[in-house]
Amino acid sequence: MDETADGASQETGTTLFVCVTCRRADAPVPANGHRPGAAMHDALAKGALPEGMRLRAVECLSACSNGCAVALTGPGRWTYVYGNLDPEADPPAILSGAAAYAATADGLVPWRERPLIFRRNAIARVPPLRLEPL
């Protein structure tokens, strides 16, 4: 089993992907080129990730019209993509939602236990590969 530098397992752990190329319609990219998505990644990297969760920067989640965007995924779990996130205000709620996600076996967090930004800003979800047929 592969282990990442922080000890999280790639086979069993969860991952929080953060698009670092995301822009925001309401915020111009600063002169230094540090995009809002990269700023959000930086803020999340300073926070407390749930145990076993990796934080991964990614170039483009194809949610460009809904930046900033993140995705939560893991083996055997539903994958969720969230957009229209605020890189300054939302990192604490993203981490709270990530913790709730990590605490499930299948990625399905009860609706009322999801942060408001997750309830409002789901762009898409994708079943685990082993989804039982309908």
Add this chain to the structure above:
Amino acid sequence: MDETADGASQETGTTLFVCVTCRRADAPVPANGHRPGAAMHDALAKGALPEGMRLRAVECLSACSNGCAVALTGPGRWTYVYGNLDPEADPPAILSGAAAYAATADGLVPWRERPLIFRRNAIARVPPLRLEPL
């Protein structure tokens, strides 16, 4: 290794998820309750899937404002979610795009080889779990 009824491997094969609860803003649900997403699933089921690809009906891809929606996924591949698909017109192009996806090792189809509906209608994409760090 698990094998599905059609012989596709859950560990190595690809999956085309189709939301069967999707509605279309421009089409009311008919009296029999058969939603546009279910009609699109039926049309895709009659088509030729690429070798090793499973077709799976799923209730809600959380892309409700962008129905009809599908997702292409597979172990080690980028996952793509497409929306705003037409259940009558688009199944042939969806199957063409699915074939191009299945022919890749990582799910990344060159831009010009993607069907027009995939170029225009990507809602989100999610990296494979083993994405190399940036």
